[in-house]
Amino acid sequence: MAAGFLPFLSGLFGWVYFICWSLSFxxxxxxxxxxxxxxxxxxxxxxxxxxxxxxxxxxxxxFYYSPLIRAQYGARHHGLTPTVAFNDVTFAAHGLLLCLVTTSQYFFPRAWGFSPSIGTRPSRFILGIFVGCVAGVALVVFVVLGSPERSNYEGASSSWLWLDAVYAVSYVKLIVTLTKYTPQLIVNYRNQSTVGWSISQILLDFSGGILSISQQGIDSYLQGDWSGITGNPAKFYLGNVSMIYDLMFITQHYVLYRGAEGKAEETDSLLGSSTDEEARAA
Known part of the structure; x- marks a missing residue:
């Protein structure tokens, strides 16, 4: 009975976390x-x-669709298959679409009928992360292209394979998650308020993180091998890191700045105050 219940629970957790994380956008x-x-x-x-x-x-x-990547993964991880599920692919596609919609509200405020805002210029910090991630992936792809065994289905662990390029791409998501919340945390601190920042997305994100890690743990237990987690570190650390940041935002909203309406002159950017003043003067 337990053997049948755990796969069901894994699938349930997968779709519920998909719903929570999807709604958080x-x-x-x-x-x-x-x-x-x-x-x-x-x-x-x-x-x-x-x-x-x-x-x-x-x-x-x-990880989900490529026979080559799945074969190379299995060769490195005792014949197992990646723990990526269909709901992971669906969630990522949906998340990208909603991120593009939200970003358009900042870059094209007039199209949305918004009042002009200061925080429409990305900070050097985020631009640096963006460029660094793209350059890092490009470097790994270049190294893989120079490996004669890159398309080897046997997956020699000592060689650079296309699997390594996929890992490099997956680490971009991890790096982004490690850094993306920092500017908004700083903005909330400067404003001494969370006005304008939706706490609902944080609560949904926190719930999804717990369920995502739980699903991965169940899947690894059913396989009898915890490489289900170590073999897909982006998914595992993504949930953990997100929850840590979520707790910081929850603390800001419900404890530190509870009921605060913010300063008369809000800061919308990670840029220095002088930049904000120049933007207002313009």
Whole structure:
């Protein structure tokens, strides 16, 4: 009975976390639309999220659909298959679409009927992460192209394979997750408020993170090998890192700045105050 229940529970957790994480993309764009403004938030978060989910979609697609990548994964991990499920691919595609929609609210405010806002310029910090991630993946792809065994289905562990390029792409999502929340945390701190930043997306994200890790743990237990986690580190660490940041936002919203309406002059960017003043003067 337990053997039949755990696969069902894994599938249930997978779709529920898919729903939670998918719904988490809507509150911010809806809040922006209802306020007719993106003030109090920064474009850094949705912009770098576009890169992260592009990478997440590409790596999940490869792990789920590519016979070559699945064969090379199995050769390195005792004949097992990747723990990426169809709902992972669906979630990544949906997430990318919603990130593009939210980002458009910052870059094209007039099209949305929004009031002009300051936080429409990405910070150097986020631009650096963006360029660094793209350059890193390009470097790994270049190295793989120079490996004569790159398309080997046997997957020699000492050689550079296309699997390694897919891992490099998946790590982009992890790097993005490690950094994407930082600008908004700083903006909330400067404003001494979370006004404009939707807490609903954070609560949904936190719930999805717990269920995502739980599903991966169940799948690894059923396979009798924890390489289901070590073989797909992006998915595992993605859930853990997201939850840590979620707890920080929850603390800001419900404890540190509870009921705060923010400063009269809100800061919408990770850029210095002088930049904000120049933008206002312009």
């Amino acid at each position: 809507y509150p911010q764009s809806i809040l922006n639309f209802s306020r007719r403004s993106t003030s109090g938030t920064t474009v850094d978060f949705p912009l770098i999220n576009c890169l992260g989910f592009s990478a997440y979609l590409a790596s999940n697609f490869a």
